[in-house]
Amino acid sequence: TxxxxxxxxxxxxxxxxxxxxxxxxxxxxxxxxxxxxxxxxxxxxxxxxxxxxxxxxxxxxxxxxxxxxxxxxxxxxxxxxLGLGTYFTAGEKEVRAWTFKRGMKAPQVAGIIHSDFEKGFIRAVTMSYEDLVKYGSEKAVKEAGRLREEGKEYIVQDGDIMEFRFNV
Incomplete structure (x- = not known):
């Protein structure tokens, strides 16, 4: 089994x-x-x-x-x-990969970082890794209309790059 x-x-x-x-x-x-x-x-x-x-x-x-x-x-x-995937967070100081179970929604994966992120989840600013490679920068991804704001029902995809907006 x-x-x-x-x-x-x-x-x-x-x-x-x-x-x-x-x-x-x-x-x-x-x-x-x-x-x-x-x-x-x-x-x-x-x-x-x-x-x-x-x-x-x-x-x-x-x-x-x-x-x-x-x-x-x-x-x-x-x-x-095992049904796992990877999403990324990126800032000026650090880029980090996080493992999640496929099928998880954005608030759940935010909770992997910290429970406050899940509790106060508002939305996730998201782009795919493929888009970042294709366009070369977050700014270019945004200009191409490929930067998305995803809500609580968004099912996170393998390779997503996410910035969580939350309020606790």
Whole structure:
């Protein structure tokens, strides 16, 4: 009754092409009977990746035929399996990621930061991460008409960037 995630540890030589590995195929077949997910990683490669700077990390991943690290794949799969998402708060001093259960409404996710935010929730000024990347700044997102004010019934989406308005 609980969600299951299988993690297959393979040699770094073949981590870029896991479908060519016979036992990974067997694990996928078995996992399918349980409606479970499978993530293929190379612990040896992950150890090496952890010691690299960002530029070298990307080069190493490309050499292995990968677009992201196994840790990133594992995290993404676990979040999906558990029904979790991430929203962000951003200010001049700090940008922070917060984990929430998918389906939560804006006041509930505000309460993750502090219970007063939930109690006195008025609205959430919101933009998507994709819009911020596309337009380049909060000001440009606003000028494009993509900055939104969401109320108490808004269901928070993975990747939302939120500023909460509240009064206690």
């Amino acid at each position: 609980k969600p299951v995630l299988y993690v297959a540890n393979v040699d770094e030589d073949v981590v870029g092409d896991p479908d060519s590995i016979e036992y990974v195929k067997k694990i996928r077949e078995f996992a399918a009977t349980e409606n479970a997910e499978v993530v293929v990683i190379s612990a040896r490669a992950e150890e090496e990746i952890s010691e690299l700077d960002d530029e070298d990390k990307q080069e190493f991943l490309e050499a292995l035929g990968l677009t992201e690290s196994g840790v990133d794949k594992l995290t993404r799969a676990a979040y999906h399996l």
